[in-house]
Each structure stands twice: as C-alpha cells, then as structure tokens.
Amino acid sequence: MSNDGNPGTGREIRLVEKPSKAPTAANFALVEAPAPTPAAGQVLVRNTWMSVDPYMRERMNPEVTYLPQFRVGEVLDGPAIGEVIASEAPEVPVGATVRHWLGWREFAVVDAAGVEQVDTSIAAAQDYLGPLGTTGLTAYVAFTEIAPVRPGDVVFVSAAAGAVGSIAGQLARKFGAAKVIGSAGGPVKARKLREAFGFDAAIDYRAAPVAEQLDAVAPDGIDVYLDNVGGEHLEAAIDAMRVGGRIALVGAISGYNAGAPAAGPRNYFQLAGKDITMRGLLSGRYFDRFGEYIGKAADWLADGSLHAESTVERGIERAPEALMGVLNGANTGKMLVRLGD
Numbered sequence: 001m002s003n004d005g006n007p008g009t010g011r012e013i014r015l016v017e018k019p020s021k022a023p024t025a026a027n028f029a030l031v032e033a034p035a036p037t038p039a040a041g042q043v044l045v046r047n048t049w050m051s052v053d054p055y056m057r058e059r060m061n062p063e064v065t066y067l068p069q070f071r072v073g074e075v076l077d078g079p080a081i082g083e084v085i086a087s088e089a090p091e092v093p094v095g096a097t098v099r100h101w102l103g104w105r106e107f108a109v110v111d112a113a114g115v116e117q118v119d120t121s122i123a124a125a126q127d128y129l130g131p132l133g134t135t136g137l138t139a140y141v142a143f144t145e146i147a148p149v150r151p152g153d154v155v156f157v158s159a160a161a162g163a164v165g166s167i168a169g170q171l172a173r174k175f176g177a178a179k180v181i182g183s184a185g186g187p188v189k190a191r192k193l194r195e196a197f198g199f200d201a202a203i204d205y206r207a208a209p210v211a212e213q214l215d216a217v218a219p220d221g222i223d224v225y226l227d228n229v230g231g232e233h234l235e236a237a238i239d240a241m242r243v244g245g246r247i248a249l250v251g252a253i254s255g256y257n258a259g260a261p262a263a264g265p266r267n268y269f270q271l272a273g274k275d276i277t278m279r280g281l282l283s284g285r286y287f288d289r290f291g292e293y294i295g296k297a298a299d300w301l302a303d304g305s306l307h308a309e310s311t312v313e314r315g316i317e318r319a320p321e322a323l324m325g326v327l328n329g330a331n332t333g334k335m336l337v338r339l340g341d
Contacts, residue, residue: 006044006086010035012075012105013319018060022327027060028320036109038088043098043110045082050103051129052313052322052335053078053163054253066282076104079133081118081125092117099128106316106339122298130334131167131301131308132294138250138283139168139226140293143175146281147224147246151176154218156237157199158182159228161189162326163334164250166197168226170306173198177224181217183210183233185329192332196307211236221245229254235265238276247278253327309333 009032016029038044056078059070070076080103084096089112092098098115102108118128130136142164143149155172159165160182172180182193183203190202201217203210214222214236223245225237230252237247271278300306311331313322319337326335 006037007035007046007107009033010106011316013316014075015060015070015072018062018070018072019057023057023060023320023324025320025324030317033105035107038086038109040088041112042088043084043092043112043115044086045080045098045100045102045108045110045115046085047080047082047103047106047108047339049081049126049129050316050319050337050339051079051133052319052326052337053135054251054326056323057327067284077101078103079129080104080108081128082108084115097125099133104316104319123301126310126336126338127301127308129336130163130310131306132297133334134283135163135334136167136297137286137290137293138164138281139171140297141283141286141289142168142226142248142250142281143171143224145286146279147226147248147277149175149177149224152178153223154179154181154221154242155224155226156181156183156214156218156222156240157226157228158233158237159251159253159329160184160193160197160199160202161332162228162329163331165226165228166193166309166333167306169193169197169199172224174300174305179218181214181222183213183229189329189332196309198307205233209236211239214240224248226250227252235267238265238267238270241270241274241276243274245274245276247276249278249280310336312336312338314338 014029017027019027087094092112096117100110100115149172155177157165157169161184169180179200181201182199183205184190190204193199193202203213210232221242222240225247227249228251231254310333322337
C-alpha cells in the first residue's frame with residue numbers, strides 16, 4: 001500500500017458475456033486493476049463484505065427496465081460494506097464503516113453522498129447487508145405497506161428460507177399473524193423454517209404440487225402472500241386467497257434463467273372475483289424508511305426475537321459462484337461474500 005493509503009491494485013469481477021439462460025463461470029472474469037484514487041468529496045473504501053442477490057441476474061437481461069443493465073466489459077455492482085482507508089471528504093473519516101453500492105470489487109472510490117456510515121456497536125457490519133439491509137427493509141415494507149399483515153391473518157411466504165423470506169415470516173408473526181406458512185426446496189430447508197425461523201408450517205415445493213400442499217396446511221385459505229418466486233407458487237396463492245387478500249410481488253426467481261418471459265398466472269381473474277390486491281415492491285423506492293426499520297430491527301436482533309442466518313463464500317473470486325448458488329437455492333438466509341482476511 002502506498003503512503004497515501006492507496007493499495008495500488010485490487011481485484012474485481014467483470015461481466016464478459018451476457019448469459020442466455022443460467023449464468024456460468026464463463027460469463028465472468030476476475031481482473032486485477034489499479035485501485036482508484038479519491039478526488040475531492042470522495043472516499044476510498046476497502047470492501048469487506050458484498051451482497052449477492054437474485055435481482056442481479058435480471059440486470060443481465062436486455063429487457064430489464066427498473067435498474068441499469070450490467071454491461072459487457074464492465075465491473076458488476078451491488079450492495080457492499082467496507083472500511084474507509086482514504087478520505088477527501090471530512091464528513092466521512094478514515095476508519096469509518098460504510099455501506100454503499102460498489103461491490104464486486106475489493107476497492108471502490110465512492111462519492112461521500114453515496115455512502116452511509118453504519119453503527120457497528122448495535123449490529124455486526126454484515127448485518128447491514130442482510131437483516132438490516134435491503135432484504136430486511138423489503139420484508140418490512142411488504143408487510144406494513146404493500147400487503148399489510150393484520151392480526152389473525154394467515155400468511156404465506158415463498159422462498160422462505162432465503163434472505164427476504166426468512167425475515168418476512170418472522171415479521172408477519174410480530175405483526176399479529178395467526179399462522180405463517182413458508183415454502184422452501186427440500187426437507188432440510190423445510191425443517192429449518194419451522195425450527196429456526198418459527199414458521200408454523202413448511203411446504204417442500206419439490207415434494208408435491210404447491211397448490212396441494214398449501215391446501216393441506218391452510219384449508220380455509222390465506223390472507224397475505226409474499227411472492228419471491230412467481231410461476232406455480234403465485235398461481236397456488238391466488239387459488240388459496242380469501243376475499244380481500246393481499247399479495248406483495250417481490251421477485252420471480254423461478255423465471256430468471258428461463259431465457260424468455262414467463263406466462264402470467266392462468267387464474268389471474270380471481271383477483272377481481274375475490275377483490276384481491278396485488279402490488280409490486282421495489283425496495284429502492286423505500287430507502288427513506290431505513291431509519292424507521294433499523295431502529296426496530298436492531299433491537300429485535302439484539303434481543304434474539306429476530307433470527308438471521310447467512311451463507312458465506314470467501315474471496316472475491318467466489319462471487320460468481322455465489323450468484324449461481326443463490327439462483328439455484330444453495331443459500332439459507334442471506335448470500336454474502338467475505339472479502340479480504
């Protein structure tokens with residue numbers, strides 16, 4: 001490292017070819033590049049943790065519109081946590097732990113306005129990418145605004161062992177749900193939903209049709225559904241929905257690697273017949289609620305009433321593998337990559 005705090009070089013992951021279906025290692029390249037130097041109003045961050053999320057696959061598709069596309073030849077990006085090692089911004093001192101959006105690289109220069117200093121005295125740094133990050137915020141907004149959970153509701157969450165789903169099920173209980181049902185892939189994850197995350201019932205979507213299993217555990221129907229999956233799950237939830245039910249559309253991971261847009265649910269007109277509300281959620285539009293959410297969730301983490309887990313890959317070279325893993329359901333809780341030592 002040079003005397004001005006610049007490490008000289010750092011590694012980063014670039015997209016070298018857009019995948020047509022499921023991404024493979026051939027779509028990515030690990031590159032050694034000069035570490036950038038901060039200009040006035042900027043900071044140099046040594047990234048220590050980075051987030052890997054399903055929506056990143058969507059950003060490789062030409063038709064994505066809600067976020068900028070990843071471009072061939074350029075470094076990918078996403079949420080990251082790191083330590084400021086050089087600063088040209090007095091308000092963000094050297095040594096601060098910050099959250100920002102230039103992950104997929106070991107060192108990043110970020111405008112001071114583009115970093116958020118986080119309090120590691122109330123939670124671990126990596127928690128700000130998981131239960132205190134956008135995944136936790138998504139679950140919170142879903143069940144307080146998009147598809148509000150009311151006392152006595154029966155709530156269904158798909159991909160419930162994942163980052164958003166595992167938090168959402170627990171929040172549904174805090175908000176008064178009478179019964180919380182989750183779906184996951186395989187008996188081990190289904191058991192984890194009940195034993196670690198406190199779900200009342202768990203569906204192994206690989207074992208039998210989702211609709212049959214949902215009818216068995218919720219014979220009188222459901223009131224709220226958080227959709228991370230789409231496809232068969234969404235159709236089953238619409239069938240099971242009671243009059244006046246609410247659906248929050250968060251993700252559709254079942255179709256991300258399909259190569260073509262999936263058909264809509266065949267039973268969509270039940271939305272009219274049952275007076276169902278179905279509304280999408282893009283977490284970036286609700287960042288103004290981070291303070292409200294973290295103020296509550298940090299206490300829940302500290303007292304143990306909110307349980308969070310993560311799956312960790314180590315080394316930036318493992319980041320593509322982590323993305324492929326999260327798309328295949330390899331993670332429990334949040335998928336993270338630990339950078340550096």
